[in-house]
Amino acid sequence: MASQSDQIQQLAKQIIEREVCQDLASQATQLVMGDGDPNADIVFIGEAPGKNEDEQGKPFVGAAGNFLNEMLAAAGMDRSDVYITNIVKYRPPGNRDPFPEEKQAFWPYLAHQLQIIDPKVIVTLGRHSMEFFLPTARISQIHGHAVRKKVKYHDGTSHEWLIVPLYHPAAALYNGGLRQTLIDDFLKVPALVSSIKS
Numbered sequence: 001m002a003s004q005s006d007q008i009q010q011l012a013k014q015i016i017e018r019e020v021c022q023d024l025a026s027q028a029t030q031l032v033m034g035d036g037d038p039n040a041d042i043v044f045i046g047e048a049p050g051k052n053e054d055e056q057g058k059p060f061v062g063a064a065g066n067f068l069n070e071m072l073a074a075a076g077m078d079r080s081d082v083y084i085t086n087i088v089k090y091r092p093p094g095n096r097d098p099f100p101e102e103k104q105a106f107w108p109y110l111a112h113q114l115q116i117i118d119p120k121v122i123v124t125l126g127r128h129s130m131e132f133f134l135p136t137a138r139i140s141q142i143h144g145h146a147v148r149k150k151v152k153y154h155d156g157t158s159h160e161w162l163i164v165p166l167y168h169p170a171a172a173l174y175n176g177g178l179r180q181t182l183i184d185d186f187l188k189v190p191a192l193v194s195s196i197k198s
């Protein structure tokens with residue numbers, strides 16, 4: 001069996017070869033597949049790469065990423081302890097919101113990526129990412145709470161995940177109240193993971 005890292009690389013190759021969202025791909029510098037430990041207990045899922053991510057080929061490396069790194073450190077973690085990715089793996093031009101059909105096109109690949117990593121907890125960052133797992137949830141009501149949700153994989157099998165929706169670091173960065181809410185929610189995540197492991 002190939003390592004988890006090799007399997008994710010293989011998945012990245014498939015996205016390129018199958019020309020998923022060719023329109024986005026043609027305007028982006030590169031595919032931004034993910035960063036961190038492909039064997040992690042926690043996976044963070046954002047929306048789509050921005051300018052810095054597109055240039056460096058890694059998710060969350062701009063201002064929102066610095067804030068994410070700070071919160072990871074405050075929670076006693078490092079980027080190398082977790083896995084970070086996005087729903088959409090190419091930068092939408094001008095940092096526009098990804099279209100629903102773009103998110104839909106990447107969904108089977110994200111589901112497969114999660115199947116490879118098999119984390120204990122999935123943390124969604126922002127409304128777009130949350131809506132994929134919990135389409136009827138309201139982020140203002142559900143943020144920081146763990147929700148069990150069955151997710152179907154590309155091969156027809158399914159798995160029940162523990163989803164923790166958080167606000168997006170970019171939205172919370174310059175909004176004092178939201179910023180503190182996100183930090184408070186974030187600090188609860190390690191305890192959730194420990195409770196599942198024990």
Ligand code: URA
Nearest residue numbers: 046047048049059060
């Ligand atoms: N915002 C996201 O949702 N993802 C990134 O990778 C960077 C900023």
